[in-house]
Every structure is written in structure tokens, then in C-alpha cells.
Amino acid sequence: MRGIYSTESTTEKRRKIAHVDRISNLPDPILILILSLLSTKESVQTSLLAKRFQNLWASVPVLGFDFDDFLPDDHSEYLDEDEENLFEYEENFTKFVDGIFEHREPSNLDSFKLKWKEDESDPTPATAWLETVAKLKPKFFFVHIFTENFNFEVPDSVFVCESLEELELELGFEAISPRSVNLPCLKKVTLDSIEIVDEVMQKLSGLPALEEMVLSYCQLNICDISSGTLKRLVLDGYHNDKTPPDISISTPSLLYLEVRSWTIGRIKFKKLESLVKACIQYHEFDDEDPLFLTGLSNVTYLELMLSEWGQLQMKDVLKEETTKFPTFNNLKTLKIGEWCMTDEFDVLACFLFHASNLEKLTLLHRQSPAGQYKMEISLGLGDNVDIMEINGKKNDKIVNELVKRVDTHLKTRPKTNIISSE
């Protein structure tokens, strides 16, 4: 009997509910959690919202600074006016960051992120910031400083910050040369556009807890990457003036390997016995080592893409060296580009012959020039599978040829299902 005797009408009640201040009811730790998901600049500005928020920002254990936020929306480095004002923007930025360090609660820090990308800018103030942060024992440290006209040196204290679990550095091709490296908790390191020499690489890859390493467009003056603990390794392009040096990879615990935009033959795969998945995308091919695949023969999942030039080279070599082709006993999933599809499909056949446990094969087929379309052909193979599904155009010459060819390599004759897809 509640409704009839309520003192407010339903619409009044609804209006009241709609205008309730719910956010202020949240307890401090939750508000601080929400603020930690904003940039520090946004989080400080909540101090103006209401009394409740005045000092919450100071307890947030996350700091995130981006110089871009201190440039006007339509800033352009090519505008004269903006060049003059740059000094002012820099001043605002440095004053802000200094102010934060001064006024925040002196507790430790979970995560620190700094992005400063502006060619004409002088990032020297950042050195002091990084040193301050290293003392606050953060777990996550992301620093992207790209200022073409000024050099930036990462202070040594970053490399002996014992609390660090994840480190990400992006510079403007400067070198890192720490006097010593002591990062016992470091699990993941990402280095982007940085010059790395052997001595430093050895110190990093020898870290006791390291599980993941990502090297993006670095200038690599190293001869090997050896680590007993590394589980994931990503090599995404290199920045060396000429071809990269020969690098051998000895990572017996590695589960996942990704190599993109590289030259074949410049990487020797040694000791990859735990490797489960490999994604390789090469530019060109180096005649000296035709069968780089041997080091990868343990994998369960393989993805292999070549550039057009690399394709041509590879076809020729594999035709000659088919007897040396490694056996992929564990391979269940294979994804390859059309480079393997020579006129008689003999390269593809070579793969199928040497991977008797293969269950899924995907071929990425791109037909150039004008109508750049991608046709994905997916096959389900294996002794237990008696259906072969191909996603492709029904009357495509290549698809038909492929079906014929693949047939001869299977023990049982599968039922063929061609699924047309555009």
C-alpha cells in the first residue's frame, strides 16, 4: 500500500533521483582510484570541483605527464608565433611538474609516465624528475622523450631502481649507457629508437626476473641476445645505417618470438627449444643462410611473411634446398603469404610434407595491382579432419589448383568445402 500514500509524486521522486550527487558518496580510496585513471593535469584540476576533491589528487599513486597537453590544440611547430611561444609552454610544463612533486603526498609511487615529444624543446628538466621518481620506488616507468635538437641522458638511478617491474623507454636514437644495472624485479623492458651496445644488452638480458623484451627500431650494435628467463621477445625493425649486424638468439625459455621488418639471415636462431609461437616478417633475404627456418622447427604456430623481393629470392632457394628443409613435428597452425605459392605449389607442398601434424593452414593471398584484395584461404587438415574448408572465391584458379595439390599430401581424402568470401 506504499505508492498511493507517498508524500511525493512519482515524477518528483524521479527528478530527485536524477539530481542526486552520487560521486561524492564514493569513499576516498575509490575516488583516488578513479583519479588515477586520469592524467595528472586532469586530476589536479578536480581540486576545483568541490570541497570533497580539494586534496584527493595529492594521494594518487600514479603520475602521468604529457607535454602535448600544454600546447594549444592548434599548435604547429611550423608557425612562427608558436615557436616564440614554445618557451612559455615549456615553462608552464616544467612549473606544473615541479609543482606536483612539491605538493603531492610524499608517499611512494606506483606508476610514472612522461611523454615529451617536441623537436625544438629542451628536455633537461626531465633529468631531475626521473631521479626524483626513481627514489619513490615505482613499479611502472614509461618515458618517451623525443626532442631532436637536444640530447637526453637517462639518469643512472633509473637503472638501479629496485622496485621496477616494467620499464619503457623511447628516445631519439640516443644511447643508454648506465654504469650499472640492478633491476631484480624487472619483468618487461621496451626500448624504442635507442642505441644499444653489447655491454648494455648483456646487462639487461641477464636480469633474473626478465620475461619480456621489446626492441623497436633500435640502433643495435650487439651480437647476441641471451637470457635464461625470457619468455617473449619482439624485434620490430632496426635503425642501423646499413644492414644490422648478425645477432644470435639464445633463449631456451622463450615461448613467443616476433620479428618484423628485418633481413633474413641476420638473425641466427639458437636454443629455442621451448618456442611455441613465432611470427616472422622479413624484408629481404641473405644468401648466406638459406634455411633460417631450422631454428624454429619446434613451434606449434608459425606465421611467415616476406616482402615481394624476399619472396622471389626465397622461392629459388627453397626449390634447390628441399632436402634440407626442417621437419616441423609440432606444427599445428601455419600462416603464410603467397610467396610460397609458386606455379606448381611446390614450396607449399614442401611445407605440408614436412609438417605432418598440421591442422590449420591459412594463406594470405593478395592480388595486385589495381584491385588490391586479400583472399584468405583457410584449410583444416590432419588425420582426424575430413573436411577441408577454403574461404575464397569459388572459381578462383589458384584455389582449384590448391585443392588438387593439397589432396595428394593427405592420407584420407577430405570433403572439400569452398566458402566464398569477398
Added chain:
Amino acid sequence: MADNGGKKITLKSSDGEEFEVPEVVAMESQTIRHVIEDVCAKNSIPLLNVNSKILSKVIEYCKKHVAAAEAAASKASTEEGTAAAASVTKPSDEDLKTWDAEFVKVDKGTLFNLILAANYLHIPGLLDLTCQAAADMIKGKSAKEIRKFFNLKNCISPEEEEEIRRENQWAFEEEKRTRAFDAYA
């Protein structure tokens, strides 16, 4: 997900409604897990701080995430699953992320009640998801817009605001220099 054969438990909302769920789903809440494990297993657990509307949403979240975890675990025993486990982004994660994004498309009142419930029931994934949704509502808004959006009470007076701005010039100076004109609240 197998509904039959698993042990079930009853959760009772603050407004008296009862929800029967598999125990494994209820245990997504660490609070409930402790009750089940430490206290003698009751058949019905009263949750005095969560009403039926919010509890049903919470249960929906827990069911979905338990199912996703079970699917991932069974896939891991296959070869592709092991390979997927080796790489960081698992394909099933994408679907779950999409589902999560839809899940938090609710009105503010519900969102904040979900935050409180996730906190009370100790469901870390749900707490992160809902707090991120709240943070996304704050991003990009001016102080005036935020106040309006959340119906903030106990706002500071213009004089007090002026004083804070003056005392902490380093934090706010930049606002006056942007080219875009942001009307003063």
C-alpha cells in the same frame, strides 16, 4: 558453462530478493568467497548493501567472466590455445572486452552503485571496469561541465575557487592561456 551438477548458493539482496547462482560464480566476489570458505557453508548469504537491481547486474558480470575463463582454460589444452597463451592478446579477450564495454553503458546512478557493490563484494575486475567508465566521463570536461554532469554538491564558492587558483598558480595557469575560450563557471 555447466549449470547442472555444480554446487549452488543463494544470494539475498537488501530488498529481499533471492538469486540462486553456481558457487563458482558467486566466488568471483572475494567477500563472498571468504564467507563460504571461512564460515560454515550457509545456503543463503544476505547482502545488506546491494539491492536486487544491482545484484542481478553483478551476477551477470560474474557469470560472463567465469564462462570466459572456463572457455579459455579448455582451449588452452589444445595446441592453438597454448600458442594463444604464449602471446599476450588472446582472441577471446577481444570479445570479452566488447561485452564489458556494453555492460557499463548504464545510467550514472547504476554505474556508481555498481562501483560501490564491486568494492563491497571485492570483485577487482568489475571495480576496475566501472571506475574506468567513471574516469572516461570526467576526461575532457571542464570543471563546470563536470559539476553539472555529476550534480556535485558542496561546490566551492567563486571566491574560494579564485583563492585556490591563486595559491596554486603552477597547476592552473595554463588554463588562461589556451586559445579556446572556456567560459568561467
